Amino acid sequence: MKIFTRSSFKILAASGLCLSLAACVSAPPAPALAAGTGDLGLVVERASGSLQVLNTSRRELLGPIQGLGDLSHASLVYSRDGAYAFVFGRDGALSKVHLPSRSLVGRVQQSGNSIGGAISQDGTLVAAQNYQPGGIRVFDAQTLRLVADIPAEYEPGKLSRVVGLVELPGQRFMYALFDANEIWIADVSGVAAGQPPQLQKFKNVGLQPYDALLTPDGRYYIAGLFGEDGLVKIDLWAAQPKAERILAGYGRGQQPLPVFKMPHLRGWAIAGRQAYLPAIGRHEVLVVDMDSWQELGRIAVAGQPVFVMARPDGRQVWVNFAVPDYNQVQVIDTQSRQVIQTLSPGKAVLHMEFTPRGESVWISSRDDDTVNVFDTRSFARQATLKAAAPSGIFFTSRAQRSGF
Template sequence: MTPHPLSKPLAAWLYAVPALLLTLVLSGCAGAPPAAPLVQGTGDLGLVIERSTGSLQLVNTSRRELMGQIQGLGDLSHASLVYSRDGAYAYVFGRDGALSKVHLPSLRVVGRVQQSGNSIGGAISQDGRWVAAQNYEPGGIKVFDAETLALLADIPAEFEPGKRSRVVGLSDLPGQRFIFSLFDADQIWIADLTGISAGQQPKLQKFKNVGHQPYDALVTPDGRYYIAGLFGEDGLAKVDLWAAEPRVERILAGYGRGEQPLPVFKMPHLRGWAVAGRHAYLPAIGRHEVLVVDTETWQEVGRIAVAGQPVFVMARPDGRQVWVNFAVPDYDQVQVFDTQSRQIIQTLKPGKAVLHMEFTPRGESVWISTRDSHQVTVFNTANFAVQAVLKADTPSGIFFTSRAQRSGF
């Protein structure tokens, strides 16, 4: 096949099959419809957030190149996104409370709703029909039709009459369910949207007194546990979602701040926790350590000293390596340790203000954004060689379309 004769970067997108060849092939098929051009799949694409310009860079992870820019996304200073099941659409949650629907093949914003005053993320349902945004102002979550962005449900995080909590740690669950934490109410809620229609309220299951100030959370890769970090006290809150009657259990008491409060320069992102084999590798709040936790017992079994306060602690897809970036003043570094030896095997300095890392689906490369160096650097994870350096304006989050097939992303 030969590239379609369009100007770059769109030329890299479309690959046309010559009409004459198709005519010959199909001439023996009575009633065959006219052939349409073949369109490149989206499986090796991704988006990089350019936080100061309210734009996205579309990237190809196989060719390690920029495909084009998508503008008009508003305030992306703390933005994240999720993908439709086919990877053709991204749903972008802006800090200004806007939810935008972006079509990757055409590099266009195809839908946008101003759904709150302050939003910090969202999730998409297991079947891809519903998109949920978690909001600080007003506190709660809103659920939208993924096709039209029409509002399905508004779920205020009202924990006392007239009092709403900021919502954090939103994640999808099997079934038409979402789970999230209420930072100001010390609660975790599950919303079940099974069978509801627009305007109906979902069934809510509420867990109270889960621990002080749950600030972020994740669901383990098998979908069994929801783990919320606690900012206001030592330890974490765990919900066993497979239990007949789920309840909250406190785990890892004393792991984070220790006996005396330590300054925290940037809160760790729990979505960056690494689960590799039987162990989880967690950022220790305020400490220059990564905790090693047995996921069978949820007991600490080791600590790994690192260069600074860890923010993202992320496992290569095969689980053999864990990559760590840090809060100020060490945010120009990335360290890599081996999960078998638990030893640091590489320290990298890709640029100023490392904000995010994203592995290609099979882990042969990792993409690292450096906000103040205005670039994304791609490293070979086997030998740590630089494979590409791509220019971007204040890049932050990196999101590959492979996330579309993973729960909790």
């Protein structure tokens, strides 16, 4: 068990850097299924370096896609049609998989340590955010050919780890530099024509921005700060966007707890005009008014929140936790702001994903080797599916949503 403190944020980076396209496909994909891809998704199997293709309506796993390397901290994004996923592995590999044929169709070893990425608004470019070496690399989504390499060099010879990468309209990517206390926007609209990326930099945004989200309307980029209580907000609709601090000192006068697992801000709950956010180092969910960006209240929960996720209709917020409370999930009613249900899906709950219209939620339990499906109205368990140390769950409905 690894404990992160505000004075230490250590990530083991893989050594060596290779930027070569690996031979990973021996044949073109098999003919596509007759059905569309909108009912499919993927479950990351950490133990085996594979993905399980799933069907949300039938609540079943259809079979694996193998050979994806180190998926101990993996995420993915989808092509616009939902047929392909781009997988970012901890080992720095970028893999392209085809869901209908359950096959690996492309793979490039693009860095030594990567923790995520994004796909451009038009679906033609895929960007990976990297710890080692620090920066982002942008690839052609069709061929996985490198089209832009943007080091996160904030001082001569100093590279920052990159987190919080999201896509913006106009072939742009936005991301935070953890070690530099900066946020950058990279405009890569001209790279296909051989033009260099154009960078816009926001400096001194706060201590150690560690993850971020883009609000569903694409207006606000909000990053959490690991080195201090508070968040930073950038209004992208403003004529002259600037970094503004919000919720500064929300833990003032309180002794923070050791942080056992970093909250994932991409799972923040946006419900109507309110945001439900994890309070770092505290057993609380913060409720924030999105018009004034002032705190409206706090909800006591069972442990340190990791994912705080809204059901698609915004009526419920589901929360999972870091150790030692990571066998529980709690449900908050957004009208009463009360915890209305506590579930025990299994050992080591790592991720949750709602079906597109919110009737069910899929929950991975790593140490039980199961994915459990629950009805979000009755809270009844609808299915239990076997998977090898499952973590992330990603439905193809993400292909139609910004920030995912």
